[in-house]
Amino acid sequence: MRRPCETAGLGLVRPTSSAIAATSGAEAIGDRSAAAGVSSTHPAQRFKGLIGVTPKRLARTYRFTATVFAINPAGPVDWGDLAGGAGYFDHAHVGHGFRASTGLTPPRYVEVRRRFLCERPGHALDGWPQLTTR
Structure with missing residues (x-):
C-alpha cells in the first residue's frame, strides 16, 4: 500500500487520468497542467x-473509443x-482521429x-453497445 503512494508523479497522473476517463477524453490537458502549477511537459513526462x-x-x-461506440452502423451518422x-x-x-487510429476515413x-x-451475422460486434456521447 505504501509503494503507490510513494511513486513520484502519481499524485499528478492519477487525478488527470481520472478526469480524462470521466470526460471520455474531452478533458483539457493544458488546463490541468496550469491548475497544478506545472509546465505542459511535466505531466507528459510523468x-x-x-x-x-x-x-x-x-x-x-x-475520445476515439467514445466516438466508435456512439456510431450506430445501422443508421445514418450525423x-x-x-x-x-x-x-x-x-x-x-x-x-x-479516425485516420490515426484506423487508417480509414470516418465514412469508410x-x-x-x-x-x-x-x-x-450474430458476430459479437453485432451487439456492441450504442453509447451516447455528451
Missing part, C-alpha cells in the same frame, strides 16, 4: 514514465453531432463496419 503514454494520447484514445458530443473541435478533427470506417456485420 504519464509516459508511469503508464506509457502522454495525457494527450490517453485523451485521444478515450458527424457534426458525433464530433461535438465526443469533444472534437470539428469534423476535420474526427477525420484525423462505417462502410467497413457495416459490411463486416452483414457478412458475419
Whole structure:
C-alpha cells in the first residue's frame, strides 16, 4: 500500500487520468497542467514514465473509443453531432482521429463496419453497445 503512494508523479497522473476517463477524453490537458502549477511537459513526462503514454494520447484514445461506440452502423451518422458530443473541435478533427487510429476515413470506417456485420451475422460486434456521447 505504501509503494503507490510513494511513486513520484502519481499524485499528478492519477487525478488527470481520472478526469480524462470521466470526460471520455474531452478533458483539457493544458488546463490541468496550469491548475497544478506545472509546465505542459511535466505531466507528459510523468504519464509516459508511469503508464506509457502522454495525457494527450490517453485523451485521444478515450475520445476515439467514445466516438466508435456512439456510431450506430445501422443508421445514418450525423458527424457534426458525433464530433461535438465526443469533444472534437470539428469534423476535420474526427477525420484525423479516425485516420490515426484506423487508417480509414470516418465514412469508410462505417462502410467497413457495416459490411463486416452483414457478412458475419450474430458476430459479437453485432451487439456492441450504442453509447451516447455528451
